[in-house]
Amino acid sequence: MSAGTGSAGARLKKPSWKDPRLLVGILLVLASVVGVISLLGAADQTTEAYSARESIAVGERLTTDKLNRVKVRLGDVEQHYLNPESGLTEGLVAVQRIGKDQLLPRESLGRLDALDRKPVAVTIDEALPGQAVAGSRVDVWVALPDTRNGFSEPTLLLPGAEIAQVTTGSAALGSARSTVVMVLVPDEQMPKLLGAQANKAKISVVWNPGGAGR
Structure with missing residues (x-):
C-alpha cells in the first residue's frame, strides 16, 4: 500500500523550473503574445495621404483646396503617393486624370510645360x-x-x-x-x-x- 502511495506521489510531483517541457511551454506562450502584439501594431500603422475632393482633369493645377487628407495603410508603396508630410509643390498639374476620392499617385503629377x-x-x-x-x-x-x-x-x-x-x-x-x-x-x-x-x-x-x- 505504501509503495502504491509513493508511486502516485511521484507522478503528482510539481514540475521543476529545470523541466525542459515547462520551459518550452513558457517560450511558446511568450512567442504567441509577441506575435499578437506585432500583428496589432502592424494593423495600426496608418499614414496620411491626399485624395481628390472632386475629379481632377489632365492639365488642371493642384491646390490644397481640391484635396482631402485621409488616413490610409499603404505599406511599402507609401512613397509612390503624394502626402501632406512631403507637401504640395507649387505649379503641379495632373498629367493623368484622377477620379473623385482617389489617392494621388506621384506619376500622375507633373509640370505644365512637360504635358x-x-x-x-x-x-x-x-x-x-x-x-x-x-x-x-x-x-x-x-x-x-x-x-x-x-x-x-x-x-x-x-x-x-x-x-x-x-x-x-x-x-x-x-x-x-x-x-x-x-x-x-x-x-x-x-x-x-x-x-x-x-x-x-x-x-x-x-x-x-x-x-x-x-
Whole structure:
C-alpha cells in the first residue's frame, strides 16, 4: 500500500523550473503574445495621404483646396503617393486624370510645360453614348469640305483619345442641342485637328470601348 502511495506521489510531483517541457511551454506562450502584439501594431500603422475632393482633369493645377487628407495603410508603396508630410509643390498639374476620392499617385503629377497632351474642345451635334464620360476613350474622325459643297470621306485623326470633360451646350431655337467634348490631343496631332477646325471640317466623336490608342 505504501509503495502504491509513493508511486502516485511521484507522478503528482510539481514540475521543476529545470523541466525542459515547462520551459518550452513558457517560450511558446511568450512567442504567441509577441506575435499578437506585432500583428496589432502592424494593423495600426496608418499614414496620411491626399485624395481628390472632386475629379481632377489632365492639365488642371493642384491646390490644397481640391484635396482631402485621409488616413490610409499603404505599406511599402507609401512613397509612390503624394502626402501632406512631403507637401504640395507649387505649379503641379495632373498629367493623368484622377477620379473623385482617389489617392494621388506621384506619376500622375507633373509640370505644365512637360504635358504632352492638351485639352481641345470639339463641338458635336450627335448624341454620345452614356459610356462616353471623362476618362473614357473616343475616336475622333474628320471629314474635310470638298469642292462640291459637301464633305470628303471621313478619316480617323485621333484613335483612342481620352475625354477630359463633356459639357452639354445650349440649343438655338429649332436646332438640336450640341455637346462639347474636351479631348486630350498629343502635341504632334494638334496642328491637324486645329487645321480641320479652321477649315470647318465635320468632326465626329465615336466612343471607343476598347480604349485603344494613347
